[in-house]
Amino acid sequence: MYGKLYLCPTPIGNLKDITLRTLECLQSVDLIAAEDTRVSMKLLNHFEIQAPITSYYEHNKREKGHYLIEKLKEGQSIAVITDAGMPGISDPGEDLVRMCVKEGIAVEALPGPCAFATALVASGLPTGRFAFEGFLTVNKKNRLEHLQSLMEDTRTLIFYEAPHKLRATLSDMLTVFGDRKVVLARELTKKFEEYYRTTLSEALHYYEETPPKGEFVILLEGASEEDLRLKELAALPSAEELLRRYAKEGLRAKELTNRVAEELKQPKRDIYDLYLKIKETL
Numbered sequence: 001m002y003g004k005l006y007l008c009p010t011p012i013g014n015l016k017d018i019t020l021r022t023l024e025c026l027q028s029v030d031l032i033a034a035e036d037t038r039v040s041m042k043l044l045n046h047f048e049i050q051a052p053i054t055s056y057y058e059h060n061k062r063e064k065g066h067y068l069i070e071k072l073k074e075g076q077s078i079a080v081i082t083d084a085g086m087p088g089i090s091d092p093g094e095d096l097v098r099m100c101v102k103e104g105i106a107v108e109a110l111p112g113p114c115a116f117a118t119a120l121v122a123s124g125l126p127t128g129r130f131a132f133e134g135f136l137t138v139n140k141k142n143r144l145e146h147l148q149s150l151m152e153d154t155r156t157l158i159f160y161e162a163p164h165k166l167r168a169t170l171s172d173m174l175t176v177f178g179d180r181k182v183v184l185a186r187e188l189t190k191k192f193e194e195y196y197r198t199t200l201s202e203a204l205h206y207y208e209e210t211p212p213k214g215e216f217v218i219l220l221e222g223a224s225e226e227d228l229r230l231k232e233l234a235a236l237p238s239a240e241e242l243l244r245r246y247a248k249e250g251l252r253a254k255e256l257t258n259r260v261a262e263e264l265k266q267p268k269r270d271i272y273d274l275y276l277k278i279k280e281t282l
C-alpha cells in the first residue's frame with residue numbers, strides 16, 4: 001500500500017502557533033522533507049522531533065520529487081514542511097502534490113499558520129472576495145504588466161514582498177492603481193507585529209523616511225465601482241473630446257457638462273466627475 005503525503009504548516013514567527021496535529025504528524029512520519037534543513041532542525045529540535053529529514057526546495061524539486069514519490073510508493077509516509085507557514089503557498093509543495101495526485105498517492109493538508117490569511121482577516125479590507133498574487137517578479141516590465149492586469153479587479157489584492165523591494169513595489173502600485181487604500185501587515189505573530197492601514201502615497205512617503213524592516217504582506221483595496229465607471233467613461237474618447245471642444249467655445253462648468261451629458265446620453269454626475277478630473281487641462 002502507498003504511503004501518504006502530509007502538508008504540515010509551521011509557525012510564521014511564534015512557535016506556539018504549531019498545532020497539536022502537526023506535532024503528532026511530524027512525530028509519526030517516516031521522513032520529513034524540509035525546504036531548508038538547517039532552519040527546520042531548529043524547530044524540530046525545539047519540539048524534540050526525531051524523524052529523518054531530507055531537503056526539498058526550489059532547485060532540487062525535480063529529482064528530489066521523484067525520490068520522494070518512490071518512497072511514498074514503497075509505503076512510507078512523508079511530511080513536507082517549509083521555513084515558515086503553509087507549504088505550497090509561495091513555497092515548495094505544489095509540484096510534489098501534483099505528482100502525488102498523478103500517481104494516485106493520497107495527500108492530506110493540515111490547517112495552520114499562513115501569512116496572507118492571517119493578514120487578510122485583520123486588515124479591515126473586504127475579506128469576501130480576494131486574490132492572492134504572491135511575490136511580484138523582479139523584472140520591472142513584467143511587474144508592471146502583472147499589476148496592470150489587476151487594475152479592474154474589484155477583489156482585495158494580496159502580495160508578499162521582501163523589505164528591500166517594498167518601496168519600489170509601492171511606487172509601481174501607486175503608478176498603476178492611483179492612491180488606493182493599502183494595509184502593510186508586518187512581522188505577524190512576532191514581537192513587532194504591526195498593521196499600518198494607510199494609502200499608497202502615504203505608505204511610500206513613510207517608507208522613504210523609515211527603511212522597511214521585517215516581513216511584509218501588502219493588502220491593497222480592489223478597484224471601486226466608481227473607478228470602473230470613470231475608467232469606462234474616460235475610454236469613450238468623445239466624452240473628453242467634447243468637454244475640450246465645448247470648453248474652447250467658452251461654456252462654463254454647468255452648461256458644459258449638461259451639454260456633453262445630453263449628447264452622450266450619460267448621467268450628468270459622471271460627466272461632471274470627468275470634468276473635475278481634467279478641468280485644469282481644459
Ligand code: SAM
Nearest residue numbers: 012085086089091114115160161187188215216
Ligand atoms: N508559505 C508561507 C505562508 O504560508 O505564508 C509564505 C512563504 S514566502 C517564501 C515568505 C513571505 O511570506 C515573506 O516574504 C512575507 O511576505 C510573508 N510572511 C511570512 N511570514 C510573515 C510574517 N510573520 N509577517 C508578515 N509576512 C510574512
